[in-house]
Amino acid sequence: MEVAAAKALGAGIAVIALAGVGIGIGNIFSSLVSSVARNPSARDQVFGLGILGFALTEAVALFALLIAFLILFT
Amino acid sequence: MAAEHTIDALGQFELGPVLGPIGASVGFSQSNLMMVIAAVLILGLLTVGMSAKAVVPGRLQAMAEMLYDFVHNMCIEQIGEEGKKFFPFVFTLFSFILLGNLLGLLPFSFTYTSHIAVTFGLAAIVIVLVTVVALAIHGLHFFSYFFPAGAPIALSPLIVTVEIISYLSRPVSLSIRLFANMVAGHVMFEVFASFIVMMAGAGLVGYLGGVGPLALNVVLMGFELLVACLQAYVFAVLTCIYLHDAVHLH
Numbered sequence: 001m002e003v004a005a006a007k008a009l010g011a012g013i014a015v016i017a018l019a020g021v022g023i024g025i026g027n028i029f030s031s032l033v034s035s036v037a038r039n040p041s042a043r044d045q046v047f048g049l050g051i052l053g054f055a056l057t058e059a060v061a062l063f064a065l066l067i068a069f070l071i072l073f074t
Numbered sequence: 075m076a077a078e079h080t081i082d083a084l085g086q087f088e089l090g091p092v093l094g095p096i097g098a099s100v101g102f103s104q105s106n107l108m109m110v111i112a113a114v115l116i117l118g119l120l121t122v123g124m125s126a127k128a129v130v131p132g133r134l135q136a137m138a139e140m141l142y143d144f145v146h147n148m149c150i151e152q153i154g155e156e157g158k159k160f161f162p163f164v165f166t167l168f169s170f171i172l173l174g175n176l177l178g179l180l181p182f183s184f185t186y187t188s189h190i191a192v193t194f195g196l197a198a199i200v201i202v203l204v205t206v207v208a209l210a211i212h213g214l215h216f217f218s219y220f221f222p223a224g225a226p227i228a229l230s231p232l233i234v235t236v237e238i239i240s241y242l243s244r245p246v247s248l249s250i251r252l253f254a255n256m257v258a259g260h261v262m263f264e265v266f267a268s269f270i271v272m273m274a275g276a277g278l279v280g281y282l283g284g285v286g287p288l289a290l291n292v293v294l295m296g297f298e299l300l301v302a303c304l305q306a307y308v309f310a311v312l313t314c315i316y317l318h319d320a321v322h323l324h
Contacts, residue, residue, distance in 0.1 A: 017113075051304065069258075
């Protein structure tokens with residue numbers, strides 16, 4: 001197989017991890033919405049936690065993306 | 075597609091000397107220049123903004139006070155009363171990263187937080203500080219951090235290994251998170267900007283079609299502004315959480 005084609009395939013496979021991250025971020029925000037709906041006065045505290053969880057989950061996506069970039073551009 | 079149409083996505087992160095031959099001889103790159111600009115801007119904001127000392131603050135003073143208040147509250151909420159001691163450190167870290175991320179979004183500028191050398195340097199400072207603080211406060215008792223009280227002793231080899239690995243992976247995840255966020259954002263800008271140029275090569279239809287990626291880039295800029303602030307916040311909050319662990323041991 002050509003190296004360029006293999007690189008493109010590898011980068012595509014590397015970002016499959018984003019499926020899990022999508023589920024994770026969806027989970028975080030769905031629980032954020034439902035907890036704010038149950039207790040609107042807790043919004044300020046819960047929002048910070050939600051954003052923190054979002055950033056930690058997003059980091060996993062970026063690790064995968066970084067591997068994809070490394071495969072594609074180096 | 076023709077081979078010469080490859081997208082040079084990582085070329086924007088290459089370092090080069092600035093300020094003519096003097097800069098070249100001392101290896102003064104764009105990254106260093108942006109760091110100096112960021113430091114000057116922060117110091118300028120704080121000095122000029124707070125020089126009025128008005129009871130009803132003007133715009134600059136309100137900005138400086140909000141920045142100060144925000145980080146101060148974050149320190150006290152996350153670390154507790156001892157957080158006041160670490161406030162200068164966290165404030166420096168937060169404002170330096172925030173300004174780096176935001177300045178990088180200006181055209182023709184350079185994002186110094188997009189280099190792993192810079193972010194890992196910052197994360198290494200954090201982790202060394204956290205360990206030194208923990209050792210200074212708790213002495214050798216600090217090592218009980220790696221084995222939570224009440225856990226079954228038979229599991230100790232597993233738990234201690236996992237805890238040590240997670241402790242040591244903190245600077246890695248801290249630095250890669252910031253660096254990867256910045257790199258990913260700027261690569262996306264570059265890719266969509268290249269789409270505009272490629273579209274323009276296709277004639278009149280291309281000119282109309284090029285509006286799509288252009289609009290996407292505008293939306294992306296808003297998103298990147300959010301990410302720039304969010305990542306500075308996350309870096310500072312995680313620093314506070316690590317400091318909390320160091321001060322209170324779990």
